[in-house]
Amino acid sequence: MxxxxxxxxxxxxxxxxxxxxxxxxxxxxxxxxxxxxxxxxxxxxxxxxxxxxxxxxxxxxxxxxxxxxxxxxxxxxxxxxxxxxxxxxxxxxxxxxxxxxxxxxxxxxxxxxxxxxxxxxxxxxxxxxxxxxxxxxxxxxxxxxxxxxxxxxxWPDRPAPPQGPMRVYPEEFAGESHADKRARLAKGLRKAGQAAAVLTLPDSIAWLLNIRGSDIPRNPVPHAFAILHDSGQVTLFADAAKIDDGVRAHLGDEVSIRPPNAFLPGLRTLAGLVRLDKASVPLAVAQQLQEAGVPAAWDDDPCILPKACKTPAEIAATRGAHLRDGAALCEFLAWFDAQPPGSLTEIDVVTRLEAERSATGELLDISFDTIAGSGPHGALAHYRVTESSNRRLVDGDLLVLDGGGQYLDGTTDITRTLPVGRVGAEERAAFTRVLQGMIAVSRVRWPHGLAGRDLDALARYPLWLADQDYAHGTGHGVGVHLCVHEGPQRLSRQGEVPLEPGMIISNEPGYYREGAFGIRIENLLVVTEAAPLEGGDGATQLAFETLSFVPIDRRLIDERMLDPAERTWLDAYHATCAERIAPRLSPGARDWLKAATKPL
Known part of the structure; x- marks a missing residue:
């Protein structure tokens, strides 16, 4: 486990x-x-x-x-x-x-x-x-x-810093060599008149150098600092014990490796304008440069936006990861539906779901601790079950099940809300409103230049009509075998970065009633160029392609609340789930999927 x-x-x-x-x-x-x-x-x-x-x-x-x-x-x-x-x-x-x-x-x-x-x-x-x-x-x-x-x-017994090994990330999944990435970003530095950029975000360093690490559970990143020079060369400050000969050979001569304690002295020796991201670099770094008389320019981490806009190879890889993960989740759901109310605990649910993901033979880690909140625990958006909080699932409960996997070809994150026995009409109505918001985001087309804040209200509108809402963003960016929460894109009121093709983002509206129940439905989406529409004005627009394919529980839908377009979308989504996932399933799970994806 x-x-x-x-x-x-x-x-x-x-x-x-x-x-x-x-x-x-x-x-x-x-x-x-x-x-x-x-x-x-x-x-x-x-x-x-x-x-x-x-x-x-x-x-x-x-x-x-x-x-x-x-x-x-x-x-x-x-x-x-x-x-x-x-x-x-x-x-x-x-x-x-x-x-x-x-x-x-x-x-x-x-x-x-x-x-x-x-x-x-x-x-x-x-x-x-x-x-x-x-x-x-x-x-x-x-x-x-x-x-x-x-x-x-x-703190007398504070643990020592992690010493997890680094590994090479395959270029076939990255879609671009680290030499080409370094050259591309260095060109941007020269154009801006900047001699170097200080990188302190582990996923930026991992992405830039096509490496991954193991210093942090759930996130395959190394703890390191780096300086990208305008020549395209990189100075990597990391413990040598983390870097084996294979990683050294991969990095090559243009990436020099220094110990972590050389980072501050290295900053003080820089010459020329140094790029710092005011929103992510430690203040201590800026202080060191200031004390040494090294001029600094406030600018975004140069890796942030290129990392967010996935290459075609990254998108193709993550599609495969989501199909594999979707099949594992369907195997779990087929098993879950066969268990009578009162026979399972939250820990049983988490354990079985992780076992199904592990059975793929490709799971490297979970992408975050699985959220399995039943009844009142479902109202805790980021609930983590423990031995002391573990609760038995009883008739009438809703179960919020949110989890994901770290696979070499992608990072997944998906949420489904499941009924335990028969649930009430109030819960079904709230679930349907959440579903309507999720469908609205999935279907939307929008002009270039809009950001997450411009789309967030679409997910909330059905809830607002019922004087309901949720206290979290509608979506976050997701990496490709990197962090499950990745910027700069966000689908929220705070999402100010325009959405661009290749960005992966979650779509996860919810509703939570403290002490009673919770609801969340989540798929991952990737921003694409929208296909032209007959009779339209011909303006280029963006749209979302859905990456996650797992049925949404029809037993919780109040079909009377859905309009024809929403029903059409859901039936088409379920038909695609059946088409893409069924060949990957065991016979029993295939039968379950056939029943779960019947048209409304």
Whole structure:
């Protein structure tokens, strides 16, 4: 099993750890300390030694931060994690704060009315984050001060940095050699008058050099830093123990390998204008360049957009990964439907689904911990079942099942909501609204230049008509055997980057009623050029191609709510599922698929 069910949250350990941190703050003369859930690479998933937020508070969600003051410690989490935070932390010592409805600067102004110095680790914050916070604190007597990480100082058994080996990623799946990638990006640097670009995002480095790593569970990326020079050469700062002879031969003479402790000295020796991504580089990097008198230019990580716009080879590869993963999920669903209500637990569900993915012989890891939330647990958008939370599925439950696989040819992510026995009319109505939003996004055509924020409302409109909504984005970018959450594209109110052909994005509207049930339906899509329409104006448009092919449970649909176009889309989708997945299934699962994909 890749997934563990051990409950890592330890609320009882929070108070003494908080006391130790406050003692260290007092010794440094600090009124506060910022504790993000981040590492020096700004990754969503972090190594054990970077789990500072979880170690201090007990909160294990993948997003959030804590502001520790002398008399209050605010744990800032968004709508996905409110219930989880309240369950995992000692709320007598940590106060959950609804973020971003409450921003850190107003909160600090309220709780430090007379001012004070708030410390932070400059390796864990970007220049953009600190600049925003300082601007919002302007006019107060609160100042921010970078310094040595105080959580690390009071964490006696902090795990060592990961030492996972790197490996070569096949060019047949990447669609472009790393030499060509380096040359293409270097040309962009020269055009911008930039001598070098500092790369700190592990998936950018992995993509650029056609390598993968194993430092972080679920995400096949290496922990490393790199400098891309305008010559196309790269200096890679990584532990030599991670790099075998095969990877060295693959990288070649134009990629020099240096130890991690050479990174800061290497920055100080750069000459010419150096490109930094204000939104992802650690503030400590910008400070080093400034101290050395090396000029810097704020600009996007040069790998971000090229990485997001997949090559034809990457898209072809990921299509294959989704068909393989879809067949594994259908084998699971055929088994699941044969089990009577009350016979399964959430752990049983996760274990069986992972076994079906492993049975493909191609699974390298799961792409994130599988979410199997039944009944009230389904209302926790990012629920992770543990031995202590494990719940039995009973008649009338809805089960939100969200998971994916890491395969050499692609990264998958798919969600289906399943009935356990007979469910109520209210749940079926909400499910149908979510389905209508999901279909609207799947069918949309749009002119070039629109971003995710322009399409997000399509998924919410049916829910809005019923005074319902969901507190997360509708979709995120996805890599190809890289991170399951990848930027810069997003299908959300915050998605400002225009969608371009080759971008892979999720389509996952939902609805959650705390303490009762949850609903989510998710497919992955890839942006394509739309086919011209007869009678149209001839303007070029973009559209989505669906990558995920697993039936949507017809038992949860209130067919009276669907209009003819929605019914046509769903019947066509199910016909395609049957056509593409059936040849990959066992006889029993093939029979299940035939029944599950019957027209409405």
């Amino acid at each position: 890749f997934q563990s069910f051990v409950d890592t949250a330890r609320p009882e350990q929070g108070p003494p750890r908080l006391a130790a941190l406050r003692q260290a703050m007092a010794a440094e003369g600090l009124a506060g300390w910022l504790v993000p859930r981040a590492d020096a690479h700004q990754g969503e998933y972090v190594a054990p030694g970077d789990e500072r937020l979880a170690w201090l508070t007990g909160f294990t969600g993948s997003a959030g931060f804590c502001i520790v003051l002398a008399d209050i410690a605010g744990l800032f989490v968004d709508g996905r994690y409110g219930a989880q935070a309240r369950a995992q932390v000692d709320t007598g010592h940590f106060t959950p704060v609804d973020w971003p409805a409450t921003r850190p600067a107003p909160w600090l102004r309220e709780h430090l009315p007379t001012g004070g110095v708030v410390g932070f680790d400059p390796w864990l914050y970007t220049p953009a984050q600190i600049e925003t916070l300082e601007n919002e604190l302007a006019g107060s007597d609160i100042t921010l001060q970078p310094g040595e990480n105080l959580v690390d100082r009071v």
